[in-house]
Amino acid sequence: MSRNGPLALIFNALFILFMTGPLLVVIAVSFTPEGFLEFPPSGISLRWFRAILDNPDFIAAFWMSLYLGVASATLSSVIAVPAALAIGRYRFAGRDGLVGLFMSPLTVPTIVLGIAFLRFLSQFGMNGTFIGLVLCHAIIITPYVLRLVLASVTGLDRATERAAVSLGASAFTTFRRVTLPMIAPGVAGGWVLAFITSFDELTVTVFIVNPSTTTLPVRLFAHITQTTDPLVASISTVIILFTVALMFVIERLYGLDRLLIGGEGRS
Amino acid sequence: MARRGAAVPYYLSLPALALFFALLIVPLGMTFLLSFYRFGFYTGIEPAFDLANYIDVLTDGYFHEIFGRTFAIALVTTAIAALIGTPEAYILYRMKARWRSLVLLAILGPLLISVVVRTLGWAILLGNRGVINDVLMRLGLIEAPIKMMYTSGGIVIALVHVFVPFMVIAVWAALHRQDPATERAAASLGASQLTIFFRIVLPQAMPGVLSGSLIVFSLAASAFATPAILGGRRVKVVSTTVYDEFLNTLNWPLGAAIAMLLLVAVMAIIVSYNRFVERRYAQVFG
Numbered sequence: 001m002s003r004n005g006p007l008a009l010i011f012n013a014l015f016i017l018f019m020t021g022p023l024l025v026v027i028a029v030s031f032t033p034e035g036f037l038e039f040p041p042s043g044i045s046l047r048w049f050r051a052i053l054d055n056p057d058f059i060a061a062f063w064m065s066l067y068l069g070v071a072s073a074t075l076s077s078v079i080a081v082p083a084a085l086a087i088g089r090y091r092f093a094g095r096d097g098l099v100g101l102f103m104s105p106l107t108v109p110t111i112v113l114g115i116a117f118l119r120f121l122s123q124f125g126m127n128g129t130f131i132g133l134v135l136c137h138a139i140i141i142t143p144y145v146l147r148l149v150l151a152s153v154t155g156l157d158r159a160t161e162r163a164a165v166s167l168g169a170s171a172f173t174t175f176r177r178v179t180l181p182m183i184a185p186g187v188a189g190g191w192v193l194a195f196i197t198s199f200d201e202l203t204v205t206v207f208i209v210n211p212s213t214t215t216l217p218v219r220l221f222a223h224i225t226q227t228t229d230p231l232v233a234s235i236s237t238v239i240i241l242f243t244v245a246l247m248f249v250i251e252r253l254y255g256l257d258r259l260l261i262g263g264e265g266r267s
Numbered sequence: 268m269a270r271r272g273a274a275v276p277y278y279l280s281l282p283a284l285a286l287f288f289a290l291l292i293v294p295l296g297m298t299f300l301l302s303f304y305r306f307g308f309y310t311g312i313e314p315a316f317d318l319a320n321y322i323d324v325l326t327d328g329y330f331h332e333i334f335g336r337t338f339a340i341a342l343v344t345t346a347i348a349a350l351i352g353t354p355e356a357y358i359l360y361r362m363k364a365r366w367r368s369l370v371l372l373a374i375l376g377p378l379l380i381s382v383v384v385r386t387l388g389w390a391i392l393l394g395n396r397g398v399i400n401d402v403l404m405r406l407g408l409i410e411a412p413i414k415m416m417y418t419s420g421g422i423v424i425a426l427v428h429v430f431v432p433f434m435v436i437a438v439w440a441a442l443h444r445q446d447p448a449t450e451r452a453a454a455s456l457g458a459s460q461l462t463i464f465f466r467i468v469l470p471q472a473m474p475g476v477l478s479g480s481l482i483v484f485s486l487a488a489s490a491f492a493t494p495a496i497l498g499g500r501r502v503k504v505v506s507t508t509v510y511d512e513f514l515n516t517l518n519w520p521l522g523a524a525i526a527m528l529l530l531v532a533v534m535a536i537i538v539s540y541n542r543f544v545e546r547r548y549a550q551v552f553g
Contacts, residue, residue, distance in 0.1 A: 005460065008358045015355045016373045022388025022428060023377065025398060029391055037391055039398045079283040086276035098280055101287055109489030109533055111506040112298070112526045113291075115513055119301055119523070120294035139290050142283065200381040203491040203506070207513065217383050224387060224496055233391075236384040243380045247372070257368065260375045261436050 023240055030233035037230055048234035058235060061219040065199050068130070068215060072137035073145075073194040077187055079138070080145040085179075087146075088153035106143045113140065114207040121208055128210025136208055137198045144197055145190035148259070152186025189254035196246060302523035312519055320524035330508075330525070334532070337504040340419055340494070341487035344426040348483045349476055351427070352434030356475070357468060359435065360442045378432045382492045389425040390416065390496060417501045425493045430486050434479035441475025442468070477544050485533050505529045 004012070029037050033045035052058060080102075086092075087099055105113060117136045118127060126132040160182070164174045180187075202217040209218055216239070224232050250256050305315035324330045355374070359367055377385060392398045393415035400412040415421040445468070453467045491506040498504065503511075505525060512522030 004358050004361050012358050019374050019377055022385055022392060025391050026388045079286055082279040083283040086279035090276035092276045109529055111489055111491055111509050112530045115526055116294035116298040119298050135290050196379050202383055217381050220383050232387060236387055239381055239384050247376055257371050
């Protein structure tokens with residue numbers, strides 16, 4: 001395989017600039033001492049980071065997103081792991097249909113899912129409730145968990161499990177002590193990807209929150225469409241840093257490229 | 268044992284199936300029904316069970332323009348993503364492993380960062396007094412700022428940024444399935460780099476380009492955050508129109524009908540595109 005030529009390297013540099021530029025601009029702008037968005041900033045100040053602390057609704061929204069992400073990623077893992085075992089190991093009538101159903105949240109336009117959830121939850125007086133948010137987010141993120149768990153289930157050596165069964169372990173013990181530890185990296189990777197997807201979700205969430213359950217992306221979106229002061233930049237910077245920190249955790253635990261290429265989906 | 272074994276996969280998938288039935292199939296069915304209701308300013312939402320909403324949308328030039336704009340934006344976004352994502356995937360494929368993981372981090376990392384944040388970056392860059400106009404004016408290349416906020420062009424640029432990683436992933440995966448010996452064989456027979464790329468690499472990467480295009484197109488056609496922030500009320504697309512019908516005008520039945528039409532259009536495009544691709548490849552390989 002030959003090396004990349006100078007032209008290819010220039011293209012590569014421009015591509016990386018294109019991908020990272022908008023994020024770097026947001027970070028740079030957030031340090032402005034002025035009362036408006038300016039680039040390059042005329043000085044360096046933490047004024048707009050301190051301003052976050054004066055906006056308790058943004059802090060409440062951050063915690064809401066965090067709780068929602070943890071709860072929905074956990075619920076999604078709990079239902080996706082057995083489903084992945086069924087799909088990965090058995091051939092049964094309706095198997096392809098199940099795969100299609102569980103993967104469909106990736107194909108159905110997100111805006112359609114948003115209004116469908118709104119219609120459903122408002123029918124039962126559950127719109128804006130935390131439990132409603134958790135259930136709807138679990139639907140959206142299950143494809144990501146399922147795909148990663150499925151990948152680790154199909155690559156599994158079954159001899160170890162047969163050995164456990166032949167030594168008298170019950171089905172549940174075999175699952176807990178043998179199968180689960182072997183698929184743990186896939187489950188952990190799926191959980192983290194699901195958490196991030198839930199944490200970032202806007203299009204569905206904007207329909208099904210109320211003022212007391214507003215998440216961080218919805219709060220930020222509402223603020224951006226009203227005004228653009230440097231506060232949105234400093235909050236975005238915090239989100240970027242939080243996500244980058246999570247990326248390093250993923251890189252250590254599972255490998256970022258494996259996670260994203262095995263679990264390509266929507267953002 | 269055999270009889271008990273046969274039911275096991277059903278037990279295992281039951282929790283997920285129950286959740287998906289109650290919270291996906293039922294809500295989608297209810298939304299479909301809702302699109303046949305009627306909305307009045309004084310009467311609210313009431314059952315009508317006619318096609319009035321669909322006729323409204325399908326016969327109104329205002330909605331034609333919105334659907335046309337949405338699919339034009341998605342199409343141009345897909346074309347640009349394929350045009351820049353394919354060479355980038357090839358460059359990545361030829362890169363040394365150590366560099367590659369760093370570059371992958373820069374390209375795939377943004378996928379994990381909220382679309383709202385990424386679009387905010389573009390709003391700062393594209394504004395009339397934004398970074399791009401500022402730099403161009405200081406360099407004396409333009410007299411007056413180019414209008415990029417609240418234009419379809421601005422939305423396309425940001426959507427390419429949001430979705431091009433999916434193209435890179437798809438093409439990269441296809442390149443890994445090709446046999447590197449074919450490239451060496453072409454080189455040993457005296458083919459130039461360019462010839463190798465267009466005659467050897469690109470045809471083998473084509474399945475990746477096609478599947479990446481499908482992903483980017485369907486995501487771009489239903490994107491919400493980016494057109495909402497960069498287009499606002501001035502450049503409306505289907506998803507922002509649905510949003511307005513539901514949360515501002517409160518005409519839920521009309522919003523549901525628009526959403527159902529979007530769903531049908533996207534599904535029809537996916538299915539016919541898959542057919543087209545299959546037929547094409549059946550001709551080549553069959």
